[in-house]
Amino acid sequence: MREWEHNIRNVEPYIPGEQPKSVGVIKLNTNENPYPPSPKAELAARDFNFDRLKLYPDPNASQLVHGLAKYYQVLDNQVFVGVGSDDVLSICFLTFFNSDKPVLFPDISYSFYPVWANMYQIPYCEIPVDKDFHIVAKDYYRENGGIIFPNPNAPTSLYMGLDEVENIVKNNQESVVIVDEAYIDFGGQSAISLIDTYENLLVVQTYSKSRSMAGMRIGYAIGSQRLIEAMQAVKFSINSYTMNITSLVYGSAVLEDEEYFQECVEKIIATRERTKRELAELGFTFLDSKTNFLFAQHKKIHADALFEELKKKNIYVRYFNRPKIDNYLRITIGTDEQMNKLFAALKEIINED
Amino acid sequence: MREWEHNIRNVEPYIPGEQPKSVGVIKLNTNENPYPPSPKAELAARDFNFDRLKLYPDPNASQLVHGLAKYYQVLDNQVFVGVGSDDVLSICFLTFFNSDKPVLFPDISYSFYPVWANMYQIPYCEIPVDKDFHIVAKDYYRENGGIIFPNPNAPTSLYMGLDEVENIVKNNQESVVIVDEAYIDFGGQSAISLIDTYENLLVVQTYSKSRSMAGMRIGYAIGSQRLIEAMQAVKFSINSYTMNITSLVYGSAVLEDEEYFQECVEKIIATRERTKRELAELGFTFLDSKTNFLFAQHKKIHADALFEELKKKNIYVRYFNRPKIDNYLRITIGTDEQMNKLFAALKEIINED
Numbered sequence: 001m002r003e004w005e006h007n008i009r010n011v012e013p014y015i016p017g018e019q020p021k022s023v024g025v026i027k028l029n030t031n032e033n034p035y036p037p038s039p040k041a042e043l044a045a046r047d048f049n050f051d052r053l054k055l056y057p058d059p060n061a062s063q064l065v066h067g068l069a070k071y072y073q074v075l076d077n078q079v080f081v082g083v084g085s086d087d088v089l090s091i092c093f094l095t096f097f098n099s100d101k102p103v104l105f106p107d108i109s110y111s112f113y114p115v116w117a118n119m120y121q122i123p124y125c126e127i128p129v130d131k132d133f134h135i136v137a138k139d140y141y142r143e144n145g146g147i148i149f150p151n152p153n154a155p156t157s158l159y160m161g162l163d164e165v166e167n168i169v170k171n172n173q174e175s176v177v178i179v180d181e182a183y184i185d186f187g188g189q190s191a192i193s194l195i196d197t198y199e200n201l202l203v204v205q206t207y208s209k210s211r212s213m214a215g216m217r218i219g220y221a222i223g224s225q226r227l228i229e230a231m232q233a234v235k236f237s238i239n240s241y242t243m244n245i246t247s248l249v250y251g252s253a254v255l256e257d258e259e260y261f262q263e264c265v266e267k268i269i270a271t272r273e274r275t276k277r278e279l280a281e282l283g284f285t286f287l288d289s290k291t292n293f294l295f296a297q298h299k300k301i302h303a304d305a306l307f308e309e310l311k312k313k314n315i316y317v318r319y320f321n322r323p324k325i326d327n328y329l330r331i332t333i334g335t336d337e338q339m340n341k342l343f344a345a346l347k348e349i350i351n352e353d
Numbered sequence: 354m355r356e357w358e359h360n361i362r363n364v365e366p367y368i369p370g371e372q373p374k375s376v377g378v379i380k381l382n383t384n385e386n387p388y389p390p391s392p393k394a395e396l397a398a399r400d401f402n403f404d405r406l407k408l409y410p411d412p413n414a415s416q417l418v419h420g421l422a423k424y425y426q427v428l429d430n431q432v433f434v435g436v437g438s439d440d441v442l443s444i445c446f447l448t449f450f451n452s453d454k455p456v457l458f459p460d461i462s463y464s465f466y467p468v469w470a471n472m473y474q475i476p477y478c479e480i481p482v483d484k485d486f487h488i489v490a491k492d493y494y495r496e497n498g499g500i501i502f503p504n505p506n507a508p509t510s511l512y513m514g515l516d517e518v519e520n521i522v523k524n525n526q527e528s529v530v531i532v533d534e535a536y537i538d539f540g541g542q543s544a545i546s547l548i549d550t551y552e553n554l555l556v557v558q559t560y561s562k563s564r565s566m567a568g569m570r571i572g573y574a575i576g577s578q579r580l581i582e583a584m585q586a587v588k589f590s591i592n593s594y595t596m597n598i599t600s601l602v603y604g605s606a607v608l609e610d611e612e613y614f615q616e617c618v619e620k621i622i623a624t625r626e627r628t629k630r631e632l633a634e635l636g637f638t639f640l641d642s643k644t645n646f647l648f649a650q651h652k653k654i655h656a657d658a659l660f661e662e663l664k665k666k667n668i669y670v671r672y673f674n675r676p677k678i679d680n681y682l683r684i685t686i687g688t689d690e691q692m693n694k695l696f697a698a699l700k701e702i703i704n705e706d
Contacts, residue, residue, distance in 0.1 A: 002526075002527075002552070002553070003526075003527035003528075004449070004499075004526075004527055004528050004529050004553045005579070006452075007449060007450060007451045007452040007498060007499065007528075007529070008448060008449060008451065008583045009447060009448050009449075009451050009583070009586075009587055011586050011587055011590040012590070013585075013586050013587075013588075013589030013590045014589060014590060014593060015589075016409070016412050016589075016593040016594070019408075019409060019411055019412060021411075027408070030409055032407055032408050032409060033407050034407070035407065036403060036404040036406065036407055037403065037406045037407060039403075041403055041406065042403040045398065045401075045403070048398075050389060050390065050392075050394055050395040050398070051389040052568055053389065053390045053394065053565065053566050053567070053568040053569055053603070054385055054386050054387070054388065054389055054390060054565040054566070054567060054568065055372075055380070055385050055567055055568055056369075056372060056383055056385060056561070056567040056568065057567075057568050057570070058372055058374075059369050059372060083436055083592060083595055083597070084592060084594060086591070086592040086593060086594070087591075087592045087595075090591045090592060094362060095361060095362050096357070096360060096361060096362075097360060098360045098361065098362050099359075099360040115590050116590070116591070118590070119587070119590040119591065145360060146357075146360065173355075173356075173357075174355075174356035174357055175356075175357050175360075176357050176360070199355070200355070200357045208409070212406065212407040213406050213407065214406070214407060214408055214409040214410075214594075215405055215406040215407065215408055215409065215410050215597060215598035216406055216597050216598065216599070217410070217594055217595070217596075217597040226358070230361045230362070232366075233362075233364050233366050234362055234364055234366075234472070235366075236366030236367060236368075236369075237364040237365070237366045237367060237468050237469070237471070237472040238439070238440075238443045238469070238472065239436060239437060239439040239440045239443060240367060240369040240439060241369070241437060241439070241567075241570055242436055242440075242570070243570075244436070244568060244569050244570040244597065244599070244600055245568035245569065246569070246597070246599040246600075247597055247599075250406070
């Protein structure tokens, strides 16, 4: 090892789901939306003057911030935007979790949380979910340096009622509590309604799931002015201009198309409920999803084997080889047509078994 | 102060140059390119299928990485891309500078360096430039935890010959040495030619200046495979997908238009040389710029006053109220037409004085 290699940060990175490049793959592995984004994005792009690319984007991303503030009926200074919710969450860890006490998050949860904690040398404690994979609010009533959890949780797909979320916040007013709501639009109630009551509550959402814009990398946080200004100070200590001009333009444009948004979300919910019935008939059990994915296991065939067999048939789902969940598949809800192909493939695999 | 506020990271952010929103402003304050990007960007956009936005972008940004590797005749695994060179440099600080020894950089330099160092709690030492603002290579032959400097330097505009850059690298083979080449295309020789000789050398460049794409936020680093893989591990511990699909598409497309690129760079160099003559006639002195900006002072009128007077006339230049340079203006080279307006405005101000 050369001398300079000793100074290299040693980290264990998060591994995202595969992004297969071959055509014809049915991609149900990264919880993307199967429908295109609102046509307003393309319309905005048509009016775009490419001459504009030569200038830096607005470092405050005001257009997008203002659009989101209007959409959620909050103030502009209660909104923070970043390059996907991963960027936003990473900045949250850096900004809020500077304590010797452990940050708390569920043991079965977004597997990026421990990665950020390790990256920024933040102590943490993983709180076990109960035997049915539920987050138990009262387990979070203990000393901590901050709290973060997804609601609905991933990969479990389970939603916790807003009253329980509020209980966690109410019982932790000495900590910043972050609710990671990537999947909230598929059937949950957002904690954004609580931000004026609890100055220590931050809600994080994304364009990658319900808004069909994973390709644009847009995430945002909504919370009290004090929390947002603290995140801004950290953001401006890392990169002045994070949101490029196209993300500002497309991101703002689609907020103007609520009808299209609701339509897509409803279609996905309908397909999800149908998928539950179909999978049940095929011998699967699953948790009561309020997301755009199901967390399912088969009564006979191991998840690992199903994962491999589906892949051979060009259908990608997600499998986590981790304690407690290593016999589950996380299956994104695609179009009805895609799901029909999944059901057919599963039938073949199950019958061959 | 509430309890949770004690855990908030306390930082002093970098303040970027103003981005005035009013129309008709002559913007010579953030070293943007006055010419639009290659038309290949717009052509690529025309073919773009908006349906693609629903999917995550390639986390490895392979298309852009490969385009850059081909352009610079290096291997794909010698290239790292990020959301502007600020993102790339921030990741460099996190990745390479984990030492108790101080990181070295010039005292008159990119003012983001101490911000990143403070952000990530990295000790540093600012090495004074000489009385003519030159970086002196031998001042960097001392114990350190890493070295970073821009070449050409900003805001001084001065270029250091490749032999001197090599001397710094050669005399610091126990450290990672980063050459920040945001302005190299305007007349310097890149240190990319040295990366196969020195495994500890990393060169950082950007699309924001010579490639007229500040609005897209694309930066990159080129260095040995070992350095790049270390940066990748850190990047994948922060945000899996940093480059959105439009930056991948436009960023790759413009690399195919070398002729247009060279043409723009030559126009800017020609305007820069003409600007030197005009400013000299107006009583300015300035350093021998090899960038797309001049660092100039007037023999009679203080830079601060000139800055304010120009602003009143809707011409924005950059003024740094900092020791050693508080009587200098940093003036971006715009189009000939923009510079003519600057000269006329300066004449008026000087004659009124």
